[in-house]
Amino acid sequence: MNPDFLDLLADSHLRLVGTPLTGPETATRWLHEDAPFGLLAHDAADDPRFTYANATAQRCFEYEWEEFVGLPSRLSAEPDRREDRQRLLDTVHRDGFATGYRGRRIARSGRRFWIEDVTMWNLVDGDGVLVGQAATFLRWRDA
Numbered sequence: 001m002n003p004d005f006l007d008l009l010a011d012s013h014l015r016l017v018g019t020p021l022t023g024p025e026t027a028t029r030w031l032h033e034d035a036p037f038g039l040l041a042h043d044a045a046d047d048p049r050f051t052y053a054n055a056t057a058q059r060c061f062e063y064e065w066e067e068f069v070g071l072p073s074r075l076s077a078e079p080d081r082r083e084d085r086q087r088l089l090d091t092v093h094r095d096g097f098a099t100g101y102r103g104r105r106i107a108r109s110g111r112r113f114w115i116e117d118v119t120m121w122n123l124v125d126g127d128g129v130l131v132g133q134a135a136t137f138l139r140w141r142d143a
Contacts, residue, residue: 003028005052008123009041009134016096016121021136038115041123041134042073048089049073051132060115060140062108076105078112088120092133097121104143112143 006028013021021039022031031039031054038057042048053061053068061068061076077085081104091098101118117138123131 005041006031008125008131009039009052012123012134013119013121015124017099017119038137038140039134040073040076040136041132043132044123044130047072047074048132050076052134057137060107060113060137061105062111067108077103078106081105088118089133092120092122093130113140114143115140 010021010031013019022035033055035054035056038060039052039054040050040057041052042050050068050071050073053063053065058065058068063071074082074085084103088098088101088103097120099119101120102114102116103118104112104114106112115137118135120133120135123134125131
């Protein structure tokens with residue numbers, strides 16, 4: 001867990017979405033280990049790869065850290081759901097963030113589940129460079 005990266009997640013969220021990423025607890029350990037929501041990030045490549053997944057996201061997708069980080073993020077959705085996912089990514093890239101998304105995802109085991117109340121935002125570093133996108137999902141349930 002890189003505290004500087006978690007600071008980038010939180011700072012970009014506050015700047016673009018306009019609300020804090022965390023509640024009263026702002027410790028990076030809380031975001032990584034104890035947050036009651038999934039938190040994911042991928043890089044800005046043409047075929048983005050996950051660069052971060054908190055413990056909640058790892059449990060939902062059934063991947064350990066070493067398997068998750070580096071995985072192409074498109075593989076989190078089934079092929080017939082990737083167009084919907086891509087529309088979300090394009091909207092966020094254009095507008096800076098999007099809220100209210102709901103999408104079906106696939107876990108490592110093949111279990112399908114819905115992520116709901118998704119907020120996705122661009123990750124922009126201190127120099128204004130787009131380094132990726134991040135998302136929180138507040139709820140999830142089996143499909």
